[in-house]
Amino acid sequence: MSVLTEFAVPSEEFILHETLERISDIHVEIERVVADSEYVTPYFWASGESVERFERALGEDVTVETITLLENHDNERFYRVSWRQRTGTVGHAVSELKASILEATSDGNDWYLKLLFPSESSLTEFHDYCSSYDLSFQLIRMYESRHPNAFGKYEVTPKQREALVTALDSGYFSVPRGATLKHVAGELDISPNALSTRLRRGHANLITNTLRHEG
Known part of the structure; x- marks a missing residue:
């Protein structure tokens, strides 16, 4: 049975930590994430008055591998950015356990994630992984469903x-x-x-x- 969860995660334990540490007055919303054993590649919107400074900080972020600007609408921009996978992060745990990121938003400090785990055991493994690397997170809600497609809202x-x-x-x-x-x-x-x-x-x-x- 699949399990839907909502977590609050400190920015330093997910992605964009160095950029968000420099530019905190920005709203980031991830649309989808492509991940493999080497890279994690989120597609996300960044919006706010500081979007120009955000883009400069993103370009100077040493953890970023590649940046592609896909859409540019005034104070709202859509990017594809790649990071090399690093063990000991929430992103790596999600990738390893085949969980799906349905929603991910940040206003500069914490990330709020909606994650769909394929089973209860994979959620337990996620908890064990985070504990072994001393990762901080707050479980906000958890649901179970025999119809996981309903959680995705058709993506x-x-x-x-x-x-x-x-x-x-x-x-x-x-x-x-x-x-x-x-x-x-x-x-x-x-x-x-x-x-x-x-x-x-x-x-x-x-x-x-x-x-x-x-x-």
Whole structure:
């Protein structure tokens, strides 16, 4: 039986520690993470007035292997960044135990992670791993489910969900259309380009994890 958990983790025990230590007034939200035995590669949004300084600090972070800027919308940017896997970190534990990171956000100090473990035993192994390396974390919530796909919300991120629901409620998807892209973007306080990106990615995730799997 899969287990969904929510953790608070100090920034120094996950990723971006050196960057966030220098630039704390920034909001970071990870959309997805690709990991193997050598590298962990998160795709994430960084937003805030200090995003320019954040990008400079990211470029000077000695723990970072590669940085790719994928989207740039005013004070909100989307990156792909690679780190070499290091034992004794929460990220390495997640990768080793085949857990899935469903949500990950940081406002400069702690990371708030929503992790899906494939079984209760893998959660126990995660706890043992963290204890053996003296890693700090706070378990906030834990759930069990026989339907793990429900936890993933079809891999739609919180920001994508917010954009899709706001657009729906505003009449953006109605025929005839009841709201413009600019109007919906104004309600979310983001640029029309950023909203368009979120809607496209949200639609792609919904279609991939619903219609493509039917039949």
